[in-house]
Amino acid sequence: MLSQQEKRYNWNKKYSKYLIKKNDFDLLHPTYYEPYFLKKLKKPYVITVHDMIHELLPDSFPSNDVAALQKKEVIKQAAKIITISETTKNDLKNILGIPDHRIEVIHHGYQLKKKQNEITNQDSQKDExxxxxxxxxxxxxxxxxxxxxxxxxxxxxxxxxxxxxxxxxxxxxxxxxxxxxxxxxxxxxxxxxxxxxxxxxxxxxxxxxxxxxxxxxxxxxxxxxxxxxxxxxxxxxxxxxxxxxxxxxxxxxxxxxxxxxxxxxxxxxxxxxxxxxxxxxxxxxxxxxxxxxxxxxxxxx
CATH class of the missing domain: 3.40.50.2000 (Glycogen Phosphorylase B;)
Structure with a gap:
């Protein structure tokens, strides 16, 4: 029996395929590496590569993990690749030979939270x-x-x-x-x-x-x-x-x-x-x- 998370994922993929088939958009930016969209897509797409852990540390993942293969396939045809750090960009270039001009480094943004009580004294009063x-x-x-x-x-x-x-x-x-x-x-x-x-x-x-x-x-x-x-x-x-x-x-x-x-x-x-x-x-x-x-x-x- 499928979990709620699996059901939501399957529904989301099905709806995404429907929208891709309509072709009523300018650009696609998938959230992960599954290449389900490649055969039907007629517009350019951007893919974000967060890290190269699967490639550098394969022993950290199950032997049947397909993320590295899917990533390579999706990267191959991407109009542009976003990496979230210069480190990931360099790893991507070194491991898959992606040329510099196809990669754009865009760091994550972090939303600052409002501080209810501004701390003015030293931060020495910490718990152990x-x-x-x-x-x-x-x-x-x-x-x-x-x-x-x-x-x-x-x-x-x-x-x-x-x-x-x-x-x-x-x-x-x-x-x-x-x-x-x-x-x-x-x-x-x-x-x-x-x-x-x-x-x-x-x-x-x-x-x-x-x-x-x-x-x-x-x-x-x-x-x-x-x-x-x-x-x-x-x-x-x-x-x-x-x-x-x-x-x-x-x-x-x-x-x-x-x-x-x-x-x-x-x-x-x-x-x-x-x-x-x-x-x-x-x-x-x-x-x-x-x-x-x-x-x-x-x-x-």
């Missing part, structure tokens, strides 16, 4: 926890991060790691926590957007240990909520955060641990990252993303 946001499998590098942070959690018994998103902990993760003797220091919570903002705001730091990403929206969420960001030194994270984060080698547990200690033990340094993060947000205003996307559409119509 570190925040991890999102999925935890494969290239997200969660297990190595846990091993890296475990000595800190064991030595500081009041310090917690809060994980949100990604669902409940799996049996393998729970066993790892037990093995490292840190089960009581790690919590998982599924939260609303408002609760997530609160978690960012009160955390001593947000840690993003991924081996690879195409962008990294949680970084901007941390900046918005005045949370110091500690990130793996992947190219896209540096592109997003610039000097507004502390970086570490995601393959080196000592590097991860040292970066966390540097931020949570030095209030002035953490406050400096917070200020730089707020400044960095100005580079990702939604209107920039909208204006560049509309300009691209107009150039093809």
């Amino acid at each position: 926890y570190i925040l991890f946001v999102g999925a935890r499998s494969g290239y997200k590098n969660f297990n190595r991060f846990i091993v890296a942070v475990s000595p800190l959690l064991k030595s500081r018994t009041t310090l917690r790691l809060i994980c949100t998103g990604g669902g409940a902990f799996q049996k393998e993760e729970i066993n790892l926590f037990k093995k490292l003797a840190i089960s009581n220091n790690i919590l998982q919570a599924n939260v609303s957007d408002e609760q997530l903002d609160s978690l960012y705001s009160n955390a001593m730091a947000f840690v993003f240990p991924s081996i690879y990403e195409g962008f990294g929206l949680p970084i901007l969420e941390a900046f918005q909520n005045r949370c110091p960001a500690i990130l793996s030194n992947s190219n896209c994270f540096k592109e997003v955060a610039a000097t507004a984060a502390e970086y570490f080698d995601p393959n080196d547990e000592h590097s991860i641990l040292n970066a966390i200690i540097k931020v949570i033990d030095h209030v002035d340094f953490a406050d400096d990252l917070i200020k730089k993060g707020e400044e960095r947000l100005q580079h990702f205003k939604p209107e920039y993303c909208v204006q560049k996307t509309i300009s691209l559409y107009k150039s093809l119509s």
Whole structure:
């Protein structure tokens, strides 16, 4: 029996095919790589490539995953390709040999939220926890991060790691926590957007240990909520955060641990990252993303 999500997806695809057949539009911009529209489409189309994770880290996905093949097929005939970072653009060029002139980099826009209470004092009044946001499998590098942070959690018994998103902990993760003797220091919570903002705001730091990403929206969420960001030194994270984060080698547990200690033990340094993060947000205003996307559409119509 199909789930509601599958039913909505099938209905949406059927309706999209109907509209494509009518041909009453100037340009198509599909939301993903499934090539269902290629045979009937008579107008140009744009495709957005978010990352090249399937191509660079195939072991992180099931053997029957067809995303990489579909992506290659759809990219081949696209009038223009949008990438959400220079990092993804470079990966796309290197892996599939796409020429520079076919690719347009348009960063994600981030809608700033109104602050109910402007913070004027130092951000030293943080709760004793570190925040991890999102999925935890494969290239997200969660297990190595846990091993890296475990000595800190064991030595500081009041310090917690809060994980949100990604669902409940799996049996393998729970066993790892037990093995490292840190089960009581790690919590998982599924939260609303408002609760997530609160978690960012009160955390001593947000840690993003991924081996690879195409962008990294949680970084901007941390900046918005005045949370110091500690990130793996992947190219896209540096592109997003610039000097507004502390970086570490995601393959080196000592590097991860040292970066966390540097931020949570030095209030002035953490406050400096917070200020730089707020400044960095100005580079990702939604209107920039909208204006560049509309300009691209107009150039093809």
